[in-house]
Amino acid sequence: MSQETLDLIISKVNNALDEEVLVVKPPETDEEAEGEKEEKEEIEETAKLNFGKPMIILDSEKWSMDLAKMLRDDPQLHFDFLQCVTGVDYDEHMEVVYNLYSTEKKHYLYVKVKTPRETPSVVSVTPVWRAADYMEREIFDLLGIEFPGHWNLKRILLQDEWEGHPLRKDYITDKKALGLD
Amino acid sequence: MAIKTETMTLNMGPQHPSTHGVFRLVVDVDGETIKRVEPVMGYLHRGSEKLAERFVYTQFIPYTDRLDYMNAMTNNYVYCAAVEKLLEWEIPERAEYLRVITMELNRIASHLVWWGTYLLDIGALSPFLYAFRDRDHCLDLLNEISGARMTFNYMRIGGVKWDSPDGWIDRVKEKVKVLRENINEYDTLVTGNEIFQSRTIGVGKLTKEQILDWGISGPLARASGLKMDIRKDEPYSIYDRFDFDIPTQEEGDVYARYKVRIAELYESLKIIEQACEQIPEGDIITKKGKRIMMIKPPAGEAYTRAEASKGEIGVYAISNGKNKPYRIKLRRPSFVNVAILQELLIGKNIQDLVAIFGSLDIVLGEVDA
Amino acid sequence: MFRLLKGFGVTFNYFRKKKITIQYPDERVVMPERFRGIHRFFPDKCIVCNLCVTACPTDVITLTGKKSEENPKKKIIDTYNIDFQGCILCDFCTEVCPTDAIVMTARYNNLSSFNRSEQFKDIEWLSDNHVYGYYEESDRVPEMGERGEQK
Amino acid sequence: MDLLFMAIYAVAVLGGLLGAVTYAILFERKVIGYMQIRTGPNRYGPWGMFQTIADVMKLLMKEDIIPAQADRKIFVLAPVVAFAPAFMVFAVISWSENLYAADLNIGVLYFLGVSSMTMLGVLMGGWSSNNKYSLLGAIRGVSQMISYELPLVLSVLGIVILVGSLNLRDIVFFQQDVGLWFIILQFPAFIIYMISAIAELNRSPFDLPEAESELVSGYHTEYSGFRYAFYMLAEYTYAIAIAAFATTLFFGGWLGPAFLPGIVWFLLKMCLFMFVWFWLRATLPRARVENLMQFCWKVLIPLALLNIVVTAIIKVWMGW
16 A cells, blocks of 8 residues: 555656656565665665655755645645654754645655755745644744745744754754753 | 724733733734734743753653643653654553553543633633533542653653552543533533524634645544544554544534534543453563663654644654654644634634634643643 | 523532532642652662663752762762752652662642742752651651552 | 711711622622632631632732823723712612612612713723723723613613602502512513623623633723722622612512511622622623624614513503
């Protein structure tokens, strides 16, 4: 079931983008597993099953509103419910993870969008799923990832004058300034 | 003849009787009609997600209690379940049953608090005290099993902390009967009341499309006719073993939300009863789970979700193989649900603002994390 | 039309019923034995293993040990402080303690003070904390199993 | 000599009223407490007898705060304006057959006319405090009180038609002669009177002007200390006045079996009224603003008019 969904998503996304963006690692057979392991690790896997659920990894240039719209409107995919938007700071790059769910088809999708750490920027999906409104603002607030296309991108949890983005790994908590020490 | 009017900016909150905590609504009103709403939050922000990166896995559990402090058990559960998913651990049967019973008891407590405070917002005084009396029945039981009344810290990665004390299951069964009677009484007191109906029917309507667009979940979604309950859609824990319904309403107004929540109380009681009948003997925590400082999930990431009383609560856990989480993202239902306010309140009056805002059932600890 | 009149019956019914208020300072709720109240410390049992300090999510426990006079290999506790300003009463310190040297009492009412510094409780206060609740008798040794299976 | 008597009577009524208000508040808190399975105030004195006194003491000792942006004169004057008419109407209330101040032949008119002035206090207080909640509360309060003045007056007219007099004592004597209280003869009028009285008094379920979940405290949000106490006093005085008026009109005033003096009967009947109001407060949620107005203009006023017509027809037909 999930494997089929994954295949479907891969073909749809690759179609929409007109190139082979999503690559699946072919399922390992026992003979292959030994010898070719090292070579395979070099190909970066961009679509896989994560705990039984499809996950696709995209670059921020490839991720666009049209793609998001396609994911929502395509009758076979029909991802109409945005569950969660997560921002992650890996030290070499940043990521925004969209968790999508289809209330009709009952399938899931993790969309991971990679963005460079220096100028993190991911196209906002608020016009497609309004649910992203606050969640993207939160990520902007705590991780400093820009969301071009968001109608009201400003700090939400911290006050407007706050400096820095606390959830970044290099953020130094100034306990003195916060009055904690 | 058009009367020349002027809008007035009204700051509702951060301290206001009906914002249920430190929440601020900047409202532009023309007379009593609302022209613009801007929710302002963050007064209770404690940086839970940042804190999580500092702790070993188990140490974060008491902090999940403090997100939605009305429904802490489910928060406990969803965090533990996320880590368990990364670890791929099997949970002992008895632990699962205890988890379900405590979660459902807590859901009842949470809905009762909503019921009481909501009617207080609407202007009825007594339901608040009746609801808190019955909520105390639930909290007493939870206190007995977990050692705290609200911040339970009961679940552990791999099981639960305590086994049920002697006779606890029987006491739960008794209390279920008491609660059922009392909830019936609430129905008589409030549901049929015409004044209450006039305050709620047709107020704050949410369509199915809006619900999906804004990612709203839980009783709010079910009141708009969306049959969406994670306990059924994707049965976590052992919810597939119980026979219960998902109450839905088509109207999507405040009254529908009220009815959905009341119906859910009965369903939760049903689940508790069944779980109390079925509960087996056995371990309450996996062997490895007992070494609470030594839990090291393999590198990976997983999104786990559960049905909290406010909606879908989710944890996106990323592990890098160390004993501390790399990133814990909390999908807090209140935080997502509250976003609808900026659209929903336009054109309503101040009285409806209170009725609608209360019906969303948000907890500020969860909104601000 | 007049369904609201039913409500009057409900409230009037309660008017006659017995009241359930607890008159707090006169009557007190007895908390169940698992209640996570304010800590009690047993200096004799402590082996200065520092586990509670590492387990504490809020870093409110500080302790120092010294060499025992009789047995130089053994360490005994010297100071043990909990800063209750930050303590969230999460029970991890008692859960990890291998000797049950730190336990939680069913007590919930002796932390109020007019002064922040009074929230800083030292070893004497903590080992003296046996006024009531489950750990009332100062010499009673909590049995294994009673505090759960995790030991 | 008459003037002296009047002054003494006024002071006596004022004193009695202060006590009555004190215990009306206690009574309210006790009744609502009992309905909410709790005991209500019970710390000061036996059965919480001195609770309100302690509250008043606290309020009197508080700092007197006038907001900087407030309209000082009106702000100071408003609680007095709210209280004065509520107190003035007691002049025509006849406590028992012999205990009364003025045997005024336009008693009903006087009562209704003077009591409608209390709304000025609400308006002044809400406007002068320069607070948005107060302003909204005052707007709601005034519109509500003006609207409900009408059914209140109209509901009384039926009785006036039957009795043929505006004198409150005549109305009681009439009930004595007929042997029936007006609650039976004029039951629709009684219901209309009760509903509009609640709205007049801003009591639950029509407590929109001071709806605490929406407008914090409505028109007296900015008031504190002594001035707040004065507003409280005005509110309860007016409640007692309305209850006394209702007792006279519908419950036969001091009439009752002879084993108790008339004034006791009068007070007991008033307590019954107050109890019903408190009961309402413990049971019902707050009404909607639009519904409140619609109910007044579309239901209560036509009903009251109908009642007048029917009463007049019966009066002519029966030849009373």
